[in-house]
Amino acid sequence: MIKVYGYSVSNYFNQVEFALLEKGIDFQSIDTQPSQDDEFKIKSPMGKLPCVDIDGQFLSEASVIIEYLDVTHDGIALIPREAFRAARVRQVMKCLELYIELSCRRLYGEVFFSGPRDEAAFEQVKPVIENGLSALRHLCTFDEYLCGSFSAADIVAAHTFIYAAPVCQAIYDWDIVAEVPDLGGALDLINQRPAGAEIANKQAIALKKAFST
Ligand SMILES: N[C@@H](CCC(=O)N[C@@H](CS)C(=O)NCC(=O)O)C(=O)O
The missing domain is CATH 3.40.30.10 (Glutaredoxin)
Known part of the structure; x- marks a missing residue:
């Protein structure tokens, strides 16, 4: 196993x-x-x-x-089998990871661990995220998930915005989900899938435990 x-x-x-x-x-x-x-x-x-x-x-x-x-493994195709659609899903996954998740990570210390403000990160992160969000607006079709049917891009999106959204809200008073039309609805759909809900629930319990000690 x-x-x-x-x-x-x-x-x-x-x-x-x-x-x-x-x-x-x-x-x-x-x-x-x-x-x-x-x-x-x-x-x-x-x-x-x-x-x-x-x-x-x-x-x-x-x-x-x-x-x-x-x-x-058989079952749902998380990467589409058709080559261009597969490439698009991978492109969206890269945008999410490189330009949104990894950028936001530079701000975690201040938000989650009450660290001092990293002034360089504060200045540098926002324009990178703006570009990342602009890429999502160009690339994602949102019919009904990010790239059509449910894919690995949706899994990465849910577990990027789960931290990136509250971090940008706390640091910049900026609602990054609202910057991409239809993204909020897609994230809700992803997190309502049985697997999505199970993972989100486990994550919420683990977070509560981590920050209550
Ligand atoms: N690029 C890696 C990133 C994984 C990652 O950063 N994991 C964090 C936990 S969320 C970690 O292990 N951090 C410890 C470290 O950076 O040394 C991946 O896609 O798996």
């Missing part, structure tokens, strides 16, 4: 669990924290989570894991 390492506060871990549930794949979650120890880096060379153990072989990077699960 596939083992998935990570923790439920992690939006990348949650993307992989979401994909596993959507595909109907049996898996075991192993609650694990990231680590730079050499021993851990055998499993995940960057020391990050999630990573998965597939019959003793390890894979990391959430989007890579999701693609692997998709091509090796």
